[in-house]
Structures are given as structure tokens and as C-alpha cells.
Amino acid sequence: MHSEKDKTIERQIRFQKLLISIITTYINADISDIDLLINKSLKQIGEFVESDRSYIFSYDFINNTTTNTYEWCADGITPEIDNLKDIPVDYIPQWLEEHRKGRAFWVEDVSKLPDDGEFGLKAILEPQGIKSLITIPMILRNELIGFIGFDSVRKLNKYNDNEKEILFVYANMLVNLRQKKEYEERIKAQEAKKQELLDHLFQQNKSLSEYAHMVSHDLKAPLINIHTLVSWFIDDNKDKFTEKECYPLQQVLFNAEKMDLLIKGVLDYSTIDRVHTENSLVDINKIIEEVLQTMLIPEHISFNINNNIPTLFGNRWRFRQIFQNLILNAVKYSDKENGKVEVGFTEDEDHYQFFVKDNGVGINPDYFQKIFKVFAKLENSGSSSGIGLSIVEKIVKYYKGNIWVESEEGAGTTFYFNLPKSVVTKPQEQVKEV
Numbered sequence: 001m002h003s004e005k006d007k008t009i010e011r012q013i014r015f016q017k018l019l020i021s022i023i024t025t026y027i028n029a030d031i032s033d034i035d036l037l038i039n040k041s042l043k044q045i046g047e048f049v050e051s052d053r054s055y056i057f058s059y060d061f062i063n064n065t066t067t068n069t070y071e072w073c074a075d076g077i078t079p080e081i082d083n084l085k086d087i088p089v090d091y092i093p094q095w096l097e098e099h100r101k102g103r104a105f106w107v108e109d110v111s112k113l114p115d116d117g118e119f120g121l122k123a124i125l126e127p128q129g130i131k132s133l134i135t136i137p138m139i140l141r142n143e144l145i146g147f148i149g150f151d152s153v154r155k156l157n158k159y160n161d162n163e164k165e166i167l168f169v170y171a172n173m174l175v176n177l178r179q180k181k182e183y184e185e186r187i188k189a190q191e192a193k194k195q196e197l198l199d200h201l202f203q204q205n206k207s208l209s210e211y212a213h214m215v216s217h218d219l220k221a222p223l224i225n226i227h228t229l230v231s232w233f234i235d236d237n238k239d240k241f242t243e244k245e246c247y248p249l250q251q252v253l254f255n256a257e258k259m260d261l262l263i264k265g266v267l268d269y270s271t272i273d274r275v276h277t278e279n280s281l282v283d284i285n286k287i288i289e290e291v292l293q294t295m296l297i298p299e300h301i302s303f304n305i306n307n308n309i310p311t312l313f314g315n316r317w318r319f320r321q322i323f324q325n326l327i328l329n330a331v332k333y334s335d336k337e338n339g340k341v342e343v344g345f346t347e348d349e350d351h352y353q354f355f356v357k358d359n360g361v362g363i364n365p366d367y368f369q370k371i372f373k374v375f376a377k378l379e380n381s382g383s384s385s386g387i388g389l390s391i392v393e394k395i396v397k398y399y400k401g402n403i404w405v406e407s408e409e410g411a412g413t414t415f416y417f418n419l420p421k422s423v424v425t426k427p428q429e430q431v432k433e434v
Contacts, residue, residue, distance in 0.1 A: 016166065018044060019169060019170060022041045022170070025037060026041075026177050034177060034180075039072060042056070042070060042071070043072045046072050049167075050152070050157060051074075051151055052073065052074045052152055052153040054148070054149070055080075055148070055150075055151075056069050057147050057149065058146040059144055061089075061144075064089050066087050066089055066092070066146075067085050067086055068081045068084035069081075077129075078128075092121060092124070094121060095121075095135055095147075099147055104134060104136050104168070106133060108156060108158055109156055110122060110131055110132065111126075111131070113125070131156050132156045132157040133149060134150050134164070134167070136170075138172075140175050140179065150167075230249055234246060234250075234253075279313060280313070281311050282314060284309040284310065284311065284323070287316070287320050287323055288309070291320065292327070297331060298339070300334075300336075301334050302341070303340075304341070304342040304344075306344035309344070309345050313426035314424050318399075321391055322392050322396065322417070325388035326356040327341065329356075329415075330358035330360065330413070331358075333361045334359070334360040334361075335361045339359065339360065342356070342358075343355070343356050344357075351420055353418040354416070357412065358414075361409070361410065362407045362408050362410050364409055365407070368407070371389050372393045392417070399424055400419075400420050402418055403416065
């Protein structure tokens with residue numbers, strides 16, 4: 001035969017195990033399941049302590065009210081949650097005082113409460129059929145935010161000190177759960193707002209890109225007309241004007257060509273995100289060969305091209321833009337009697353790394369970041385739009401890669417960029433090589 005003491009100890013152990021089980025479930029819970037889990041735990045704890053109704057109230061000290069937010073009722077017990085909204089805290093001064101002190105408030109026998117008027121505690125509890133109750137404060141960061149409670153309707157109920165301590169642990173767990181829910185809801189709201197801002201930014205960038213593309217395209221025709229008409233005028237009247245008199249018209253042609261370069265750069269830059277042709281395997285060695293064939297290369301510049309540059313999966317136009325702009329840049333800034341340009345690559349487990357190297361004028365380290373900005377130029381000449389390196393950087397980032405520069409003034413410059421293999425490779429059998 002178990003003694004009464006042994007039974008009490010056994011009950012306390014079972015109570016602790018129940019609470020540990022509930023806590024474990026809460027820790028692994030998804031935010032969408034929290035309301036369901038709270039109601040389930042109210043039922044589990046309520047049944048264990050043999051109450052007939054368990055519930056959670058929140059305090060609102062701005063309006064000085066308290067509201068029933070969760071409730072479990074045993075079979076045959078009338079729910080009260082709908083009747084207990086925005087109850088003035090003035091009706092429950094006794095337990096509010098205890099809760100503010102961080103202590104439980106309980107009544108072992110409601111019938112023995114004093115008759116203290118229409119809005120007294122006895123008048124509130126008896127219509128609900130309550131014979132005994134206990135309420136435990138819920139405290140967050142030293143602030144009273146609510147309480148959990150247990151009503152006994154069918155019989156009187158007493159709680160020993162150990163049970164009260166376990167109920168305090170349960171109350172603290174509910175506070176932490178509420179905090180978790182608030183944090184996760186806040187994070188979700190922030191993520192939703194972040195996504196909304198990103199979507200808005202994407203649409204704005206798309207609109208700006210489309211506008212730049214449209215305006216640049218529309219400017220091409222009148223610019224060509226200006227250049228053509230001025231050229232004709234000069235050719236038709238070259239015997240009538242001196243070189244000095246023709247100079248202003250030559251400047252018009254120079255600036256028209258300069259503007260044409262700029263417009264082409266803007267068109268290329270705004271086209272990067274607009275290219276929707278199907279991706280394919282692109283032979284980069286062929287791309288470089290085509291670039292060199294279309295360029296006017298000074299005789300004093302020699303090229304060393306790695307012939308084993310890998311085939312990449314992606315958009316042909318974008319890859320061509322990368323190498324075309326980097327090679328043009330290397331040729332443009334070649335100032336040596338024997339200019340040299342080298343194109344090559346290395347690779348590791350995750351990336352292909354490419355480089356375009358020259359022995360030209362070099363770049364001051366102070367300008368390493370500036371050169372990738374749109375319209376940034378280190379010199380004011382009509383042969384550059386100031387957009388070429390911006391186009392390269394935008395495409396490299398489009399393929400989730402990085403680009404950087406190493407240079408020494410007077411000794412030359414090397415542009416490096418890497419591309420993740422996971423982005424620019426594709427099984428041969430899935431694509432057609434270009």
C-alpha cells in the first residue's frame with residue numbers, strides 16, 4: 001500500500017512530466033499551431049488538476065480592463081469566454097493586488113466570500129457556478145500582462161504549494177510562447193515588408209530600364225540625321241570654307257559621335273535585364289575570337305588568349321558584352337610601344353575565375369570602386385561612354401559572380417571576375433551548343 005505521501009510525490013512527478021512534455025511541444029511548434037497548442041495544454045493541465053474550466057486572461061492597463069482570450073471547459077460545463085470581455089479591473093481588486101505582487105490568487109470556497117455588493121467578487125464568481133478557483137499571474141519583463149486560471153464547478157478544489165509552483169512554471173511558459181509568437185509575427189511582417197519593398201524596387205528599376213531603353217532608342221534616329229546632314233554639308237562645301245571655318249562643324253560631328261557612344265552604352269546597360277533569349281552552351285573562345293575580329297586593333301598590341309577557356313551556360317549576348325568591354329578597355333589604355341593583352345582563367349571547386357590583363361597606363365587605387373559606376377570615366381574623351389565597366393559588373397552580378405581590379409600606375413591593369421559553376425554550367429545533353 002502506498003502511503004498518502006508517496007501518492008503526493010507520484011502525482012507531483014506526473015505533473016512535472018506533463019509540463020515537460022508540453023514545453024517540448026511548444027519549443028518545436030510552428031507559429032501557426034500556437035493557438036491550437038495553447039488550447040490543448042489548457043485541457044491537459046485542467047484535467048490533471050481536476051478543474052472544470054481553465055483559461056487565460058490578458059490585462060489592458062490602458063483601459064483598465066481584463067479579457068478572456070483562451071478557455072477550455074470540461075464536458076457539461078458552460079463556456080464563459082464570450083461573457084468575459086473587457087471586464088473592469090475594479091471588479092477584481094483582490095486578485096489584481098496579488099498579481100501585481102507576483103503572487104497567485106485563489107479561493108478555496110467561493111460560498112464563504114463576503115457579500116460585497118452587486119459587483120463584488122462573490123457576485124461575479126457564483127453566477128458562473130464556480131466553487132473554487134486559482135489564478136496565476138503572467139509577467140513579461142517585470143510587467144503584469146495577464147493570468148491563467150482554473151475554476152472548479154462540480155466540487156471544491158485545493159492546490160498544494162508544489163502544484164502552485166508548477167502552475168507558475170506553466171504561466172511563465174505561456175509568456176515565453178506569447179513572446180515567441182510576437183517575435184515570429186514581427187519577423188514575418190518585416191519579411192513581408194522587405195519583400196514588398198524589393199518588389200517595388202524591382203518594378204521601379206524595370207520601369208527606369210524600359211524608359212532608358214525607349215529614350216535611348218528614340219534618340220538614335222535624330223542623332224544619325226544630325227551627323228549625316230552635317231557630314232553632307234561639309235563634303236558639299238569643303239572648297240568654300242577654310243579649316244578654321246569648318247572647325248565648329250567638325251566639333252558637331254565629334255560630339256554627335258560621342259553622344260552616339262553614350263546612347264549605345266545606355267542601350268546596352270538597359271538591355272542586360274531585358275534579354276530573354278534561351279540560354280545555351282556558349283563557347284567563350286569563339287566569343288573572344290569574334291570580338292577581336294570586329295575590333296580595330298593597333299599593330300603595336302599583341303594578344304595572348306588562353307585557348308582552353310571553358311564553355312559556359314547562359315546568354316550569348318551577355319557573355320560577349322563582358323569580354324568585349326574588358327578587351328576594349330585594355331586596348332584603349334595601352335600606352336606602351338609593345339602593348340600586351342592577356343585573357344585567361346583558373347578554376348576551383350565552385351567557381352570559374354577569368355582575367356583580362358594589360359600592360360597599359362594602370363589605375364590609381366583610389367579609383368578602383370569608381371570605375372564600375374555608371375558614366376564614371378578617368379578621362380574626358382569622346383572614345384568612351386563611361387558605361388562599359390558598369391555593364392560588365394551588372395552582368396557578372398546577374399550571374400551571381402564578383403568582379404574586382406588589380407592595378408599599378410604605369411605598369412598595367414588586370415580585371416578579374418568569377419562566376420559560380422552552379423550558375424553557368426549545364427549538362428551537355430540538356431542543351432544545344434552554340
